[in-house]
Structures are given as structure tokens and as C-alpha cells.
Amino acid sequence: MLEDLEFREATLEDLPEITALFRDTIRNVNSKDYSEKQVEAWASGADKTKKWEKRIKSLYFLVAELDNQIVGFSYLKDGNYLDGLFVHKDFQGKTIASKLLRIMESRVSMNGFERIKSDVSITALPFFDSHFYEVEKKQKVSVRDVILENYIVYKDL
Template sequence: MLKDLDFREATQDDLPEITSIYRDTIRAVNSKDYSEEQIEAWSSGADDTKKWQNRIKKHYFLVAEYNNQIVGFSYLRQGFYLENIFVHKDFQRQTIASKLLRIMESQVSINGNDIIKSDISTTALDFFDSHFYDVEKKQKKSFKGQVFDIYIVFKEL
């Protein structure tokens, strides 16, 4: 567990670190559950700079920092829909994702919602299960010519 972990809202200046974490984490961590073609398609989502700039601008978007380095991020869409919890590949299993998740759950409550939902990967299933999320349904999602198993999970707050 890391001490001196800080959380703050993301800025446009954080974009290179955020997209790097996104790409590298998919390639290093999610590769155990997905094919090489799926990993390439999914990780290429980091290249859409305009989309990432928009996410930072429009959503409640947090970064986790350790020693002035961004080591994780997450954001909420529509005040209750959790998008992306990503933790740097070299900082896995150090409670960063759990802390980000708790902050996001609190923000959902502050926003006046009593349920948080998310679309998650197969890789993230055990993490969300350990935080008392239920699977609403499993579905297929197509992205850049690849089909992914995605789970919609939720938790009553």
C-alpha cells in the first residue's frame, strides 16, 4: 500500500500520462484475458486525443498521484456511470483502484444517485466482485473490428 497518494481533478496537461497509462495497462494487464488483436484495437483508443480532452473537460475525472507521477485515473459520466478505472502497470495491487472507486462512489452519492454502474472488462470482474458489485448482464461489444465480452455491473450505495 502506498503512502502519500494524492487525488485531484485531471487537467489537459495530464493527457500524455493518462493515455500512456491507458495504453500500457491494457497491453500489460488485460493481455491475459484478450487476444493480441483485441489488445491492439482496445489500446489504440489512447490515440484519440480529442476524445480524451473532451472527457477531461466534461466529466468528473480524477487522477491518483504518487511522488508527482500519475499512477491511476477514473471518471464518471452522467453523474453515476463509472468509466475507466486504470492503474499504471507498475503500481497494480497497491489499493489505488480501490481508493479511486471509493471516491467515485462518494461522488455518485453527492450527485444524488443511489446506484453506480459500469461497463467492465473480463480482467476487472474479480476486482468489482470483491467490492460488492453485482453483474447486471454480460454482453458483446464491438470496437474497431474486434468483439469483446463486457459486463455491466452495479452497486447500490
């Protein structure tokens, strides 16, 4: 099944599927670590269409596709900052995130950086820990006037 997984750069036509995946993943996966109020504030970021369009147009933004369905995506900002890594709720634990992460780490190295950084959720921390990321610090961030905890993590490449 996953041998048919393909990676490609995102296009604006992918926007509805990307934002739906973003929203659904937060609501279904991250809800185990965040309150309903936090989840809804965070998931509402899917509605910021212009911001998503800008990301797709200007960042290194990849989608993972299986049978013409986007099952994951990831994007880099500033050459070495992993700004997003999401996998469809029905495809968690199937190595899609690991493959996307490996591609992003390679891209960071190709961009001439020796370190990759990211802000990761409580939910994602064990995944990043299993990929040898170190916690720089725990932080509180405000999303639509709701406070969420997450972590700044990094890995030397």
C-alpha cells in the same frame, strides 16, 4: 510509499500520461484475458486525443498521483456511470483502484444517485466483485470492428 498518494482533478496537461497509462495497462494487464487483436483494438483508444480532452474538460475525472507520476485515473459520466478506472501496470494490487472507486462511489451519492454502474473487462471483474458489485449482464462490444466481451456491473449505494 502509498501514504504519499494524492488525488486531484485531471488537467489537459495530464493527457500524455493518462493515455500512456491507458495503453500500457491494457497491453500489460488485460492481455492475460484478451487476444492480441482485441488488446490492440482496445489500446488504440489512447490515440483518440479529442475524446480524451473532452473527458477531462467535461467529466468528473480524477488522477491518483505518487511522486509526481500518475499511477491511476478514473472518471464518471452522467453522474453515476463509472466510465473508466485504470491503474498503472506497476502499481496493480496496491489499493489505488479501491481508493479511486471509493471516491467515485461517494461522488455518485453526492450527485443524488442510489446506484453506480460500469462496463468492466473480464480482467477487472474479480476486483469489482470483491467490492460488492453485481453483474447485470455479460455483453459483447465492438471496438474498431473487433468484438470484446465485458460485463455491465452495478452497486446500490
